[in-house]
Amino acid sequence: MLDISVIIPVYNAAEFLEKSVQSALQFEEVKEIILVEDKSIDQSLEICKKLADENSRVLLFQHPDKENHGAAASRNLGIEKATGNFITFLDADDYYLPNRFDAEKTLLNDPKIDGVFSAIGIEYLTEKGKLEFQSKFSDSTLTTVQYPAEGKEVFRGLLGLTPKTFGSFFHLNALTVRKSALEQSNLRFNNILRVHQDSDFIIKLSYHCHLKSGIIDQAVAMRGIHDDNRITKIARYSxxxxxxxxxxxxxxxxxxxxxxxxxxxxxxxxxxxxxxxxxxxxxxxxxxxxxxxxxxxxxxxxxxxxxxxxxx
Incomplete structure (x- = not known):
């Protein structure tokens, strides 16, 4: 059976956090849920403590200085603390669906495969968030790739260097990777990047590790779009x-x-x-x-x- 550590960076996510954590707790494959609280100014820390007290699989960490360091540094801390053989990520305002690890149960039996990625859906939580998102991105309700791929094809596809269009970056919420593969390649998130650190990590990961597409025609997780999504606040070419x-x-x-x-x-x-x-x-x-x-x-x-x- 899979032995999974779910890493959730937490910053001002009090409204969404409990649903996110509960969505990961539904899986017996999930060994632990690592919450890395990043000096929120809402009630997130209190909710993290409550969730950790209620379930032994939920573990709470903060940065040593208890200051705000961003999602990249928080995910890196989570990787260091993880004890599972496999690592997954989940944003605190998103959640897993019941089929989240269906592909992994089969594909990760092959030791050649270091990681599996699938598709995620979009859930509009506010009208303003919906309008901002749709003004900058396509109206597609599924973030996925255009065709099954693995290995070198994934790396070249993410850079737009394949003969046919590979498609969107797959999302961290739908990635499962062996911890040993991260350690072998000494791969971590770039702390300098406050945005795009996920895309940066995924491209580097697809070069160093053998990734394979899983379920790409239906969502295995949902991404919440609301007023405070950072990526939608930036106008193109500004x-x-x-x-x-x-x-x-x-x-x-x-x-x-x-x-x-x-x-x-x-x-x-x-x-x-x-x-x-x-x-x-x-x-x-x-x-x-x-x-x-x-x-x-x-x-x-x-x-x-x-x-x-x-x-x-």
């Missing part, structure tokens, strides 16, 4: 958006430099990093930067996120 994308691609670029990646992969990561680096510049500095970059490599003008003078 200075803040460009800055955070620059940090994300710089993280991937620094990670990729010592690795024996295929040339098209290395080029793609560099060009995306360079594009967002230039998108943060303004006026003549931006014009000169684009010209110099284009002279060195004209592919910079065909990056996915084109930067134009109107975005200065």
């Amino acid at each position: 200075p803040q958006y460009n800055q955070r994308q620059h940090l994300f691609w710089t993280s991937l670029y620094e990670w990729s430099k010592p690795l024996p990646l295929e040339k098209d992969v290395s080029r793609h990561i560099y060009l995306q990093k360079k594009a967002f680096e230039l998108s943060e510049k303004k006026g003549i500095s931006k014009m000169v930067g684009i010209l110099v970059a284009a002279l060195k490599n004209s592919d910079i003008l065909r990056t996915k996120y084109r930067f134009t003078y109107s975005h200065s």
Whole structure:
């Protein structure tokens, strides 16, 4: 039987936390639920204590200084504290469905497979959150990939380098990975990234580990969309958006430099990093930067996120 540690970073999630924890407790495969409380300013800490007191499988941790360190650092602390052979993640405002580990029960019997990912659904909890989400993302109610894949195909697909469209990033809520695989590759979340640390982690994970798609045509977990979702607050091509994308691609670029990646992969990561680096510049500095970059490599003008003078 699977032996799973569920890691839940907790920050200002008092309204949702109990449902999230109960959704994980329904599975006998779940050995422990690790709550990492990140200095919330609502009643989250009190609820965490209550849940831990009520069930021995619920464990509560805080950062040593009891300060706020963000979701990446909280997940890393959870990984360090986990004692299960397998690790899963769950956001405190989301929840698992009864079929959450159906694919894992079969696929993870194969020692070659380090991790399994599936699809998640979207539940709109507020009208404002719904409008903000739909204005920035597709109206699809399922976050999934377009076709079954495993191994190298997953890594290239997430970077948009497969012959056919691979699709969305799969969500952490639908990922199960062997703890031993994380330890072997010394892989953790990048603490510098306050957003996109999940996408950064997933891409790196898909390179270092053998991942396989599980249930991709129906949800195994639900993502709650509400007024306080951070990712929906950032307008596309705003200075803040460009800055955070620059940090994300710089993280991937620094990670990729010592690795024996295929040339098209290395080029793609560099060009995306360079594009967002230039998108943060303004006026003549931006014009000169684009010209110099284009002279060195004209592919910079065909990056996915084109930067134009109107975005200065």
